[in-house]
Amino acid sequence: MTFFLVSSAIKVFVVFNAIMVGVAMLTLAERRICAWMQDRLGPNRVGPQGLLQPAADGLKNFLKEETYPALADRTLFTLAPLISFVPALLTFAVIPFAAPLPTPWGVVPMVVADLPVGFLYILAISSLGVYGIVLAGWSSNNKYSLLGGLRASAQMISYEISMGMSTVAVLLLAGNVTLTQVIAQQQQGGWFIISLTLAFLIFFISALAETNRLPFDLPEAEGELIAGYHTEYSAMKFSMFYIAEYSNMVTASALMATLFFGGWDIPFTSWDQTGDPSVLKTLATLAAFVAKTGFFLFTYIWIRWTLPRFRYDQLMALGWKVLLPLALGYLAVIATAIWYLHAQLGWTYGTPFTLALGAVNLVLVGAVVWWLDRGRIISASTAEVA
Amino acid sequence: MAIGVKVLKRPTRETSYLRATLSGMALTFSHIFRPKVTMQYPEQRATDDWTLSSRWRGTHRMLTDEQGRAKCVACGLCPQICPANCIKLVPGEDENGHRYPLIYEIDEFRCVFCGYCQEVCPEEAIHVGVHYENSEYSRDRFVYDLERLCAQTHPVSTLWDPSDPKGE
Numbered sequence: 001m002t003f004f005l006v007s008s009a010i011k012v013f014v015v016f017n018a019i020m021v022g023v024a025m026l027t028l029a030e031r032r033i034c035a036w037m038q039d040r041l042g043p044n045r046v047g048p049q050g051l052l053q054p055a056a057d058g059l060k061n062f063l064k065e066e067t068y069p070a071l072a073d074r075t076l077f078t079l080a081p082l083i084s085f086v087p088a089l090l091t092f093a094v095i096p097f098a099a100p101l102p103t104p105w106g107v108v109p110m111v112v113a114d115l116p117v118g119f120l121y122i123l124a125i126s127s128l129g130v131y132g133i134v135l136a137g138w139s140s141n142n143k144y145s146l147l148g149g150l151r152a153s154a155q156m157i158s159y160e161i162s163m164g165m166s167t168v169a170v171l172l173l174a175g176n177v178t179l180t181q182v183i184a185q186q187q188q189g190g191w192f193i194i195s196l197t198l199a200f201l202i203f204f205i206s207a208l209a210e211t212n213r214l215p216f217d218l219p220e221a222e223g224e225l226i227a228g229y230h231t232e233y234s235a236m237k238f239s240m241f242y243i244a245e246y247s248n249m250v251t252a253s254a255l256m257a258t259l260f261f262g263g264w265d266i267p268f269t270s271w272d273q274t275g276d277p278s279v280l281k282t283l284a285t286l287a288a289f290v291a292k293t294g295f296f297l298f299t300y301i302w303i304r305w306t307l308p309r310f311r312y313d314q315l316m317a318l319g320w321k322v323l324l325p326l327a328l329g330y331l332a333v334i335a336t337a338i339w340y341l342h343a344q345l346g347w348t349y350g351t352p353f354t355l356a357l358g359a360v361n362l363v364l365v366g367a368v369v370w371w372l373d374r375g376r377i378i379s380a381s382t383a384e385v386a
Numbered sequence: 387m388a389i390g391v392k393v394l395k396r397p398t399r400e401t402s403y404l405r406a407t408l409s410g411m412a413l414t415f416s417h418i419f420r421p422k423v424t425m426q427y428p429e430q431r432a433t434d435d436w437t438l439s440s441r442w443r444g445t446h447r448m449l450t451d452e453q454g455r456a457k458c459v460a461c462g463l464c465p466q467i468c469p470a471n472c473i474k475l476v477p478g479e480d481e482n483g484h485r486y487p488l489i490y491e492i493d494e495f496r497c498v499f500c501g502y503c504q505e506v507c508p509e510e511a512i513h514v515g516v517h518y519e520n521s522e523y524s525r526d527r528f529v530y531d532l533e534r535l536c537a538q539t540h541p542v543s544t545l546w547d548p549s550d551p552k553g554e
C-alpha cells in the first residue's frame with residue numbers, strides 16, 4: 001500500500017511536470033514550425049534556438065495585470081480558466097506511457113492510474129473542459145465571448161458523438177475499456193490502425209474539433225469573434241486557457257497513439273512486451289510513445305498552418321451529416337466483420353484477423369475517398385479582372 | 387477607366403476539397419525545408435538581396451575640414467529651409483571675418499529627415515547619414531550639438547540626383 005501510494009505520488013509529480021514542460025515546448029514548436037512553413041525563422045532569440053522563449057512568455061504572463069470586466073461575474077470569471085485547465089491535465093492520468101518499470105520494491109506500471117474504466121474516464125473528463133469555455137464566455141458579459149462559448153458547446157456535443165462512435169469500434173476489437181488492455185491487444189495482433197483505419201480517420205477529425213484547433217477553432221475565430229471565449233482574459237488566466245488547449249492536444253495525440261498506433265509498443269518486435277521488465281525496455285518504449293505522440297502533435301500544428309477555418313454551418317454539417325452517419329455505418333460493417341470472423345470462422349484475434357479487417361477497411365476507405373472526391377474536383381478558383 | 391474588379395470564378399456546385407487539402411499540406415511541409423528570408427537583424431545588417439540604400443536619410447553628420455573644424459559657415463540656409471524647424475543656429479564671426487556657428491543643434495525628434503539641409507548647404511557641411519541606430523536613454527540626448535554632429539563617422543547620404551535618377 002505504501003509502495004502504491006509513494007509510486008503514484010512520484011508518477012503524478014513526474015507526469016504533471018512532463019506535461020507542463022511539454023506544453024511549454026509545444027507552444028515554442030508551434031511558433032517555430034509555423035514560421036518555417038512561412039519561410040521565416042520564428043522566435044530564436046531567448047536561449048539557444050529560442051528554447052527559453054516559453055519561460056519568458058510565462059514570466060510575462062505572471063507579471064501582467066489581471067483585468068476584470070466591470071460587468072463580469074467575478075466568481076465564474078475566475079473559476080472558468082480552472083475548470084478548463086484541470087480536466088485537460090486530468091485526462092492524461094489513464095494513458096499508459098511506457099512498459100512497466102522494475103524497481104527494488106516492485107514493478108511500477110507506467111500509467112498514473114490504471115483505471116478499469118480507463119477509456120470512459122477520458123471521454124467523461126475531457127468533455128468537462130467545455131464547461132470552462134462556456135462559463136468563460138458567459139461570465140465575461142461580452143457578446144463575442146458568449147458566442148464563442150456557445151459555439152464551443154455546440155461543437156463539442158456534435159463531435160463528441162462521432163468520436164465516441166469511432167472508439168466503439170476499438171472497444172469491439174479490444175474487448176476491454178482499460179487502456180493497458182487495449183495496448184496489450186494491439187501488441188498481440190497488430191495495431192488497430194490497420195484493422196480500424198476509418199475509425200481512426202473519424203477519431204482524428206473529431207479530435208481536431210474537440211480540442212478547438214484549426215480548421216475547427218470556431219470558438220476562437222479571431223476574424224469574427226476577436227478571440228472568442230477568452231477575449232476578456234488577461235495574464236495568467238489567459239495563459240491557463242492556453243495551457244488547457246495545448247494539454248488537450250497532448251492528451252488527444254497520446255490517445256490516438258494509444259488507441260490506434262499501439263501506445264508504447266515498438267513495432268516489428270515482441271522484445272518490448274515479453275520477458276522480464278527492465279529499465280532499458282521502459283526507456284525504449286517511452287521513446288516510442290513520445291515519438292508517436294510527437295508525430296500527432298506535429299500533424300496538429302501542420303494542419304493548423306495549412307487549412308483555413310470552416311464556416312460554422314459547414315462545421316455542423318460535417319459533424320452531423322458526414323461523420324456521424326459514417327461512424328454509425330462503419331460500426332455496423334466492422335461489427336459484422338468481427339462477428340463473422342469470430343463466430344462464423346472461429347478466428348481469434350491475431351495477425352490474420354488484423355489483415356482480414358485491414359482488407360475490409362481498405363475497401364471502405366477507398367469508397368469513402370471516392371465518395372468525397374467523386375469527380376467533383378475543384379480546379380483552383382480562377383480570377384479575372386472585369 | 388473604372389477600377390478593375392477581381393471576379394472569382396467560384397464553383398457552382400458542392401465541391402470536394404480533399405485533393406486541395408492534401409496538396410496544401412504537401413506545400414506547407416515542403417516550405418519547412420526551404421531557405422528562410424528572415425534577416426537576423428542585430429547580427430546581420432545586410433543580406434545578399436537587401437542592403438541599406440546609399441540614399442538613406444538618417445542621423446545627421448557635420449563634415450569637418452583638415453583642421454578638424456566644422457565646415458559650416460553659419461550662412462543660415464539650413465534653418466531657413468528646414469520644414470520641421472529642428473535646426474538651431476547662432477552665427478558667430480572671428481577677427482579675420484570668417485563666420486562659424488556658435489551654436490549648431492539639430493533636434494532629431496523634430497527632424498523629418500527630408501534631407502533639404504544637405505541639399506541647400508553651400509559648403510557641403512551638414513549631411514544626412516546612412517545610419518538609423520540612434521536610440522538613447524533620455525529625450526534630451528536627442529538634441530545633437532555641433533561637437534556630436536562632427537563626431538559622427540557613418541557614411542553620408544548621396545541623396546537623389548535628378549540627372550542620375552537610378553543612382554548609377
